[in-house]
Amino acid sequence: MKVLMVDVDGVLIHGRPTDGLPLFTYLERDLGLLQQEFFQTCWGDIIIGREPLEPGLAKVLAKIAPHLSAATLIDYWFENDRRLDLNLLEELAAIRQSGISLFLATNQEHRRARYLMEEVGLGAHFDGILYSAALGHRKPSPEFFRLGTERAGVLPGEIAFIDDMAENIEAARQFGWNAAQWTAGARLHETLSAFSHPGRAI
Structure with missing residues (x-):
């Protein structure tokens, strides 16, 4: 080797650093459409570099959670998925x-x-x-x-x-x-x- x-x-x-629970344990409860509207539709192109992360996420959030910016969610995501x-x-x-x-x-x-x-x-x-x-x-x-x-x-x-x-x-x-x-x-x-x-x- x-x-x-x-x-x-x-x-x-x-x-999550605090307790090891999955990142979206509570966020998915509050933003129930995130999985359906973002990960099932946009993520496939993002994960192989065909599309950038923020524009697609911003578009979805404008629809399901207009009070939440893509930058805020990305910061939350990264900080809470690093244990x-x-x-x-x-x-x-x-x-x-x-x-x-x-x-x-x-x-x-x-x-x-x-x-x-x-x-x-x-x-x-x-x-x-x-x-x-x-x-x-x-x-x-x-x-x-x-x-x-x-x-x-x-x-x-x-x-x-x-x-x-x-x-x-x-x-x-x-x-x-x-x-x-x-x-x-x-x-x-x-x-x-x-x-x-x-x-x-x-």
Whole structure:
């Protein structure tokens, strides 16, 4: 293993900083149409970089919550969807110190990807971020894994990958990555041990 790819939401980040509940636990109750009007209609183009985040969100909010600006909701969103798994982050630091490159491999739009790296500070812990809006494809598309491999500069079999979604794990394996599904409370070394070979250290 030369490179370890790590998913963000559901692996490294779990909901709100205060209690770990999903970001829209109460917002969806108050803005019941947000899922239907925004995520089910606009999000598909935003997450692969075809459309920017704010204009589409502003248009939807003007319809379902005119008192709320897109900028305010984006700030709320990002601030309340950043609870880091500090134990995992510590384990990842040890992996990186051993000489293995770390990349985030995630479905994100441009603004949150930048926020994660700069404001949350993940740029100090990872060698880079491979994300759907920049690649033009989202997991589990084979193109996501092809482009991710190309940008990592290694062979598919030299990449390990952890993600919480079974469909992403299967797609990664089909492309030749060593992939394992992450579950809450898991330990990184135990998860990666599935990729080790006799005589070769993880």
